[in-house]
Every structure is written in structure tokens, then in C-alpha cells.
Amino acid sequence: MSLEQFKNRNVGTQRYTMLDLGKDPQTPWCKVRQVIRRTFKGDLLVGLWVTMREMFNALFRGNMATLKYPYEKLPISPRYRAIHDMLRLLESGHYRCIGCGLCEKICISNCITMDTRYDENQRKEVSEYTINFGRCIFCGYCAEVCPELAIVHGARYENASEQRASFSLFEDMLTPIDKLNLQKEYPGFGAVSPDADENIKQTPLAY
Amino acid sequence: MSLHNSIKMKQEISVTIDGKVYQSTFGKTILEIARENNIYIPTMCYLTKVKPIASCRMCIVNVEGVEGAILSCQEKATDGAVITTQNHTLNKERQNIMKLYNVNHPLECGVCDKSGECDLQNKTMEFNVATQPFTVREQSRPVKKWGYVSYDPALCIMCEKCVRVSTEITGDEALSIKVGGYASEIINLKQSNNYSSLGAAAAVCPVGALVDTKFKYTSNAWELEKIPSSCPHCGSGCQMYYEVKHDIIYRVTNNAEFTTLCGAGRYGFDYANKNVSKNQKAFTQAVEAIKNAQSILFAPQITNEEALILQKIKEKTGAKLICGEAKAYQNFMQAYSEITGKQLYSGSIENISKSKVIIILGTRINNDAPIVKYHINMASKWHSARVAYMHPLEDIEMKNIVTQFIKYEPQSEEGVVALLVSMLLHEVEIPNYVKTFLDDLDIGYLSAETNVGEEELETLRKSMMKKESKSLIIGSDLYAHPRAKEIAKILALVEKYTDFNVVCIPPAGNAMGVSLICDLDDEASGNSVGYNVEADFVLSALNDSKKDNHYLDMPALNQQEGTLTTNDRRVVPINVSQPYGGYVLNDIANALGIEARYTIEYTKSLPKERGFQSIEFDALPDYFDRLGEAYRGYHLKECNVSIYEKLEEVATLDGFDGAVLYHCNPVEQFSAFTNVGEALHQEAFLLGSPQFAVATKLNDGDSISYTIDNVKFKRMFKIDTSLKGTIALNPTYDMGLSTPLVSSYRFSRVEIQKTGSNDE
Numbered sequence A: 001m002s003l004e005q006f007k008n009r010n011v012g013t014q015r016y017t018m019l020d021l022g023k024d025p026q027t028p029w030c031k032v033r034q035v036i037r038r039t040f041k042g043d044l045l046v047g048l049w050v051t052m053r054e055m056f057n058a059l060f061r062g063n064m065a066t067l068k069y070p071y072e073k074l075p076i077s078p079r080y081r082a083i084h085d086m087l088r089l090l091e092s093g094h095y096r097c098i099g100c101g102l103c104e105k106i107c108i109s110n111c112i113t114m115d116t117r118y119d120e121n122q123r124k125e126v127s128e129y130t131i132n133f134g135r136c137i138f139c140g141y142c143a144e145v146c147p148e149l150a151i152v153h154g155a156r157y158e159n160a161s162e163q164r165a166s167f168s169l170f171e172d173m174l175t176p177i178d179k180l181n182l183q184k185e186y187p188g189f190g191a192v193s194p195d196a197d198e199n200i201k202q203t204p205l206a207y
Numbered sequence B: 001m002s003l004h005n006s007i008k009m010k011q012e013i014s015v016t017i018d019g020k021v022y023q024s025t026f027g028k029t030i031l032e033i034a035r036e037n038n039i040y041i042p043t044m045c046y047l048t049k050v051k052p053i054a055s056c057r058m059c060i061v062n063v064e065g066v067e068g069a070i071l072s073c074q075e076k077a078t079d080g081a082v083i084t085t086q087n088h089t090l091n092k093e094r095q096n097i098m099k100l101y102n103v104n105h106p107l108e109c110g111v112c113d114k115s116g117e118c119d120l121q122n123k124t125m126e127f128n129v130a131t132q133p134f135t136v137r138e139q140s141r142p143v144k145k146w147g148y149v150s151y152d153p154a155l156c157i158m159c160e161k162c163v164r165v166s167t168e169i170t171g172d173e174a175l176s177i178k179v180g181g182y183a184s185e186i187i188n189l190k191q192s193n194n195y196s197s198l199g200a201a202a203a204v205c206p207v208g209a210l211v212d213t214k215f216k217y218t219s220n221a222w223e224l225e226k227i228p229s230s231c232p233h234c235g236s237g238c239q240m241y242y243e244v245k246h247d248i249i250y251r252v253t254n255n256a257e258f259t260t261l262c263g264a265g266r267y268g269f270d271y272a273n274k275n276v277s278k279n280q281k282a283f284t285q286a287v288e289a290i291k292n293a294q295s296i297l298f299a300p301q302i303t304n305e306e307a308l309i310l311q312k313i314k315e316k317t318g319a320k321l322i323c324g325e326a327k328a329y330q331n332f333m334q335a336y337s338e339i340t341g342k343q344l345y346s347g348s349i350e351n352i353s354k355s356k357v358i359i360i361l362g363t364r365i366n367n368d369a370p371i372v373k374y375h376i377n378m379a380s381k382w383h384s385a386r387v388a389y390m391h392p393l394e395d396i397e398m399k400n401i402v403t404q405f406i407k408y409e410p411q412s413e414e415g416v417v418a419l420l421v422s423m424l425l426h427e428v429e430i431p432n433y434v435k436t437f438l439d440d441l442d443i444g445y446l447s448a449e450t451n452v453g454e455e456e457l458e459t460l461r462k463s464m465m466k467k468e469s470k471s472l473i474i475g476s477d478l479y480a481h482p483r484a485k486e487i488a489k490i491l492a493l494v495e496k497y498t499d500f501n502v503v504c505i506p507p508a509g510n511a512m513g514v515s516l517i518c519d520l521d522d523e524a525s526g527n528s529v530g531y532n533v534e535a536d537f538v539l540s541a542l543n544d545s546k547k548d549n550h551y552l553d554m555p556a557l558n559q560q561e562g563t564l565t566t567n568d569r570r571v572v573p574i575n576v577s578q579p580y581g582g583y584v585l586n587d588i589a590n591a592l593g594i595e596a597r598y599t600i601e602y603t604k605s606l607p608k609e610r611g612f613q614s615i616e617f618d619a620l621p622d623y624f625d626r627l628g629e630a631y632r633g634y635h636l637k638e639c640n641v642s643i644y645e646k647l648e649e650v651a652t653l654d655g656f657d658g659a660v661l662y663h664c665n666p667v668e669q670f671s672a673f674t675n676v677g678e679a680l681h682q683e684a685f686l687l688g689s690p691q692f693a694v695a696t697k698l699n700d701g702d703s704i705s706y707t708i709d710n711v712k713f714k715r716m717f718k719i720d721t722s723l724k725g726t727i728a729l730n731p732t733y734d735m736g737l738s739t740p741l742v743s744s745y746r747f748s749r750v751e752i753q754k755t756g757s758n759d760e
């Protein structure tokens, strides 16, 4: 392609449509007339009317458009990654965490610390579990690796605190037992996929 | 073994493995040759330190001209064999084996202690078994708690390693297999004994079936930092790792493929002197106390470097150095070397396990040096070794391996040794002075006084006939004996004139290192400073309750760097596993003008004339190679000493009669340090037979008191029906700072005061 051709942008069929914008005022009198017409047209009242209507709706019809943060908050995406929640089993109410330590291992900012012990029911029990939110970068790896869907991200995004490092204990993150019915599954990273049922391979059972 | 075979043993062979030719010697298995040459053959049940188990079939290989697959762990390679280790059929078969191992295996890696270092996990991945394709009806299989270890049959893959360790290595013979197809499981036949040696069986379990009860579920393996070290409790200095997280020792492990730890080493790790800070005032007092001390008493639980610091302090201040047990050992070995011309004995622990005849003299070996007992057990199991156990007290724990028990009277050891040596040197070429000595022995008299029958020795002699590889194990009953020097000289004849593998077990801790490094004195006098010993001023790592004005904290051996000298004549490194914030012995030495920045700067200046080498601490190796060869520290060089060949006539024997106490700690106790930790802590009793109870008019449960070496013992008397005779076992491990003071001859006759009885 020659430089000439390259520079010629009018290649092929042009389909431009010219808009009918009317004519610009030509004479000084025409210009004055346009100013006067635009000034006294009712458009100003149209804008004021919208404002008045919204004010009326907000004050008397309860259609307030702004939120009184921090008393009110916007709903956020269920996949948002904020302060962790520790979930419970729906049937027994026992916490789901089995103390496998995978979240502690995978955490790239090393902010999960846990201790486990042998409990009286011959199970592994989490005796100590903290997340240092001064370090957590909310990457979501812990929620992704957890084999029990026990640790997930919740919606508490307010992390301001008086201390640079503030810790959260297991109990703080655990679903309160009386709110078990309100516990929601987390749909983000690490959750079961919607078609999980189809992908499950059954282990042969003799009984 | 026939002559023909023994020639064949050394024969060079060449074998072809996967297309390459390798040279080796006849007698090795295919697997051994493969590992020598870094060729990978997968195994599940193979454990280097025991005989091939051959229960898993993972190690199958093809040999040209042989129908079907053969087990490489078991089959000896023949000259010219052409071996294939990998092909499609072999791998399919191996994959099938892994599928079978996974039948009903609980999917509980998430909580299992073994996860991350589990052979089953690894091999399941390696052979790409992504599902559990088979199953059988599951049954209830409750977890069993066997004291130190717990067993979960659901996780067990029946590889048999644990059973083999329990029989072939530790010899507790507690574990056994209950055969029953899919319902097979491991059972503990001796649950009531609560053997701490079962920890060694748990250590080899490839899965999470047999685990330490205390450790169970407390931490994932990958969270623990392994700090290599050596066990400081007895003189064996076994290889070990402290596994540490957040400055807490969670457990002790070892390279279980090649070595073994006894219960004290594995469970007695919790003795650090914690939460210590620098107490300036106490430190100044300590420096003053050492400056003015006429005697420095110390326990043998110290490093070589600290021993050298003490020696330097002695050279500077002229104080006497007192360490009873080490001194006795030093004297004994000095007399011993006057005959042999070598500074130390020449035998090795390793060779004990290869022996066909073993004579144990003057030690309750199972309690005194468990690892040595394990080696005796190995010899017994692998070579049906004749084991003669010579001691005043029978040991029921040794019953299954001892072929002949020869009982003698306490304090008649000199006679016993003379009788034994005259039997061993029978028909051996010996110089005249030995001949005269032996000819002058009044065998009849000795035999009568020691209670060792001539026919007993004759039986022993006959059983030893035509046997190669013999070991003589000498223990600490003899070191503090009033006639120790004479006994040592007679025993040294065995090393000098026969091919016996002779080992003189050091009596405690690092007694061997101390005896080589320090110029020790006999009796304390004047102002005294004690290092882990009761004295006017005490430096102690024991965190004792007696924290008064004359006390300065010291680091325990798991809070220090340094080296120990082992009964295998090796100098091995120990490392810091626990933080310590206080002063160390080196700080005191610095204050006295003996300057070194760190204690380990002394490692390279340990005395060369005693066989130590000039190697920096940080340059000491600490690993095992692929074949299990240990590279831990270095071996002491053999040092020649001047010979003084003179034997003294055997003195008149006056035996003990009546009730006698014998210093002897329970199996997993060695010193105050093993007793500090939570896992091993136990109450000490004077244990006597029913006969002893009658002789001393004591009842089970009586409170008693008595004094030995100026140490007052107060404890309860218990009848132990497994004991016989009128000798009771008196433990010393519970005496704290006084423990090292009890260092006289191990048998003693004492006045027992009854302070309370069990009647009410």
C-alpha cells in the first residue's frame, strides 16, 4: 500500500447522514431574537419541577434516594470478599471447621494462626483460631482451599480500627447459634459450582 | 555358615538394571543395589533397619529368565542378572496394589497427623488412583489407646513395620498381628506394661495408624520446624529432631528408616529452663562464687564445650572439678588403657548387632542404655545370638533374649571378672605375666565366693565355641567399684588378646566427654559451686523450686548448641530448640577473663591429644546418606597411651549379705532432666521383691527413708513380684540437684528407717 493510499481515509462506500440542525442566525437581530426566545421558554421550570417532585417523593412518599451511612448500607454483591465468616453445619449446628490447617498453610500473608487438639469425642478440635486483619489482603484463598466450606468471606467491609493489627477470633467470625437459620452459603471462590451434582462421582458402597 | 558361602559373600557381581550395568557384591538384594545406584523402585513395607518384610509387593521387578514378577526387597541379586524395574505391566500391578490399599480407607487426611508426610497419600498420587474403586462392608473399628501411642485400625495398611520394630529392634515384643483377612489388625499383647519403646514402632508407621497419643491432632507435620540434634539423656547420643512451632517442642522424631530412639529420647524433651531473664545480681554473685570456689561440682549432663570451659576455669582458679560418675569412668578407662595401650575401648555399638555371642556384665542394660539393649536384641533376632547376662539381679525384660543368666554376688565383681577372663583366655596365646596371673587364681575359692559356678562358665564356653563375632558389654556397676582399676585391667585383657568387640558403656549423660576433657578430682572441699548439683552456690537448668539467693539459672541441653561424646566414640552436635534469655556458663567464663564470644567457639579446641578433631561447630555434618550411613559429627581418633602391664592379685572377696539397694532408674528415666518433662514424670518407689520385703520387714506402701552418699532418700516401698532375691531397685532420677551426688558403687547396704506404714 502506498503512503498515498494509506492516508486516504475515504475508502469504500461512505454512508454519512447529515443532520438538519437548522440555520445559524445570520443577522444581529436574528441573534437577539434567539436569546430572547431561549430565555423565556419554560425549560427552567421543567428542571425545577423534577427537583420538586423528587423532594416530595422523598419527604412524603418514602422514596429517599440517598443512604444515611453508617446507619444504612447498600446491599453488596454476595461474592464480595470482606471479613471472614465461619459457618456451621445446618443440621447439627456444630462448626464446620475440622482443623485441617489448609487455610493457615495457603494464606499468602501468613495471617491465620491456629491450634488444634484431640477432644473428648476423639475428634480434632480447633482450640485457637485467629486472623490478623492488619495483614489480611482479602485474597480469598482460604475460602477457596477450605474443604469443608467452613471459612468464607462475609459482608463486613468496615476494617477501620484503632490498631494497625486487629485480630479476629474464631468465635467472632462464627455464625451465632441462634442465627443459624439466617446463615447463607457463600457463592464466591471455593463454593460448590451450580452443576456440582452432575460432576459428583460416587464411591462404590457395599451397603 | 559354610566356608563355601562365606567366600561367595565377598564375590563381586555385576547386574544390569534397566539397561545399565552395575557392579556390586553378592549378598545384597536387588533393591539394595538399586538404591546404591539411585534407581527408584517404589516400596510400601520396606524398612531399611529390619529384615525385609515382603508384605506389600510394590517392589516387584522382572528378572530375565524368571517367570512372573519377583520381590526386589527380598531377592538377592545374582551375577549377570538382567533386571527391569519399570514397565507397563509392573506399573499396572503397582497401581492395583494402591487401589487395594485405598479400599475403605477413611478420607480423613484433613485431620490425620500423617497428612503431608504419608506414604499412602504420596503413592496414591504417584500411581494416579483418583477414586476408591472397591469397597467392602465396613465394621466398627474403635481407636485404641496404648499409653504412649494410639492405634487406629481403620487407617492401618498392615505393612507390619511396627511389629518388626517391636520385635527385631526394641525387643518389647508387644505388637503382633491379628490375622483375619480384611479384619486383620495390630494388637498390643502387653498393654499393661505401657512400653515407651512403642514410640519407635509408631515412628516407622507409614500412615497415621500408629501415632503418639500426646501429639495426636495437635499440629500438622508441615507446620513444624525440624531442628536436628542429638539426645542428651544417656551416653548413646541418638540422632533426633526437635519438631518446633511457636517456640514449643511438639514432638521428637528421628530418622526412623535407619535409627531408633528409646522412650526417654522420644518423650523426654520437655525439660527446658523456661522464662528466664538476665538476673544481673545473681550473675555477679555467681562470678564471685566461682572465683572463690575451692570445688566445682557438676552433673555429667553437659556439653563437651562446657566441660572444656570448666576445665579452663579450673586451670585459672585452681578449683577442684568434681563429677562422681565421670571420674569413676575416667579412672576405669585409664586403668583399662594401661593394658590395651589405647585411650578407649575399641568396640562399636553397631557391631553388637552383628554378634553371635554377647556377654553383658555389670549393668542392667535395658535401663542403663536402651539403644545398646536394642542392638543386643537385633543380634538375638537376626543371628540367634547367644546372650549371657551376668548380674546379681535377673531382668524379666531381658528374658526373651538372654540365653544364659549368670548370677553373682554384689561386690564380688573382681572375682567374676577373673573367672570370666580366665575362661575367655583359655587356649589363647598370652604373655607370661597374664599366664602367671591366671594360674594363680584360686578358681574354687572365687567360684564359691562369687556364686558363679564353674559349670555355668563351662556351659558358656561351650556355647561360644566356633562362633565368630563376639561382643562383651561392660557397664557402670564396675566403674565405681572399690576395685575398679583392677577389674578394668583384667577386662582389658579380653580386648587385647581376643577378637571380642568390647564396649564400656559410659555411666551417664556425657560422662565420656567429661572424662576425656576434664581433669577431675576425687573429693570436694571448701566452698563449692554446683552446676546442676546441690552446692553452696548453684547454677542450674533444672528450674528447681529452691530459688534462693545462691542460685543462677542456666540453659538446659535443649537450649544450647554444642557437642556430646557418645558411646560409639563419636562427637555429635546438639542444637537450640527452645529460647533462653538468661546467662550461660560462657558468660561466667568471660567475666573471669576466659574469653570466647560463643560457647561453640570451643568446639574446635577440644583436646586433640584425647582424639577430638579441630573442626568448627558449624562444619560438623549431621545427616544420613541414601544407604543409611551416618554422617554425624566425627569419630574420635584413636589415641595411644603408655602401657603398664601389671596385674594385681585378686583381693579377698567379701560379699554383701542381707538387704541391698541397687541404684537403677526405670527404663525411660536417666536423670533429673528426664523427670522434669510432663510426659515421663513419674513417682519414684523403692522396688523390692516379696523376699526383700520379708528380709527388711517392710510392707507394700510403707514410707521409708535412708541415706546414701549423704543424700537422704524419702520414698515409698513397693513390692514388685517380677523381682527376686534381696536386692531392691533404688531410683535416683527424682532427687533433682542431688541426683549426681549418688555416684558410689551401685550396690549399697543401708539402714532403712520406716517413717510411716500402710496399715491404716
Ligand code: SF4
Binding pocket: A096, A097, A098, A099, A100, A101, A102, A103, A104, A142, A145, A146, A147, A148, A149, A150, A151
Ligand atoms: S481450611 Fe477450613 S476446615 Fe481447614 S482449618 Fe481452615 S477453616 Fe478449618
Ligand code: SF4
Binding pocket: B105, B106, B107, B108, B109, B110, B112, B113, B114, B115, B116, B118, B119, B120, B121, B155, B207, B208, B209
Ligand atoms: S493415613 Fe495418610 S491417606 Fe490415610 S487419612 Fe492419614 S494422611 Fe490420609
Ligand code: SF4
Binding pocket: B155, B156, B157, B158, B159, B160, B161, B162, B163, B186, B204, B205, B206, B207, B209, B210
Ligand atoms: S500400624 Fe502402621 S506400621 Fe503398623 S501395620 Fe499398620 S500401617 Fe503398618
Ligand code: SF4
Binding pocket: B231, B232, B233, B234, B235, B236, B237, B238, B260, B261, B262, B263, B264, B265, B266, B369, B370, B371, B372, B670
Ligand atoms: S536416652 Fe539414650 S538410648 Fe534413649 S534416645 Fe536418648 S541417647 Fe538414645
Ligand code: FES
Binding pocket: B042, B043, B044, B045, B046, B053, B054, B055, B056, B057, B058, B059, B060, B071, B072, B073, B074
Ligand atoms: S517392599 Fe518388597 S514387598 Fe514391600
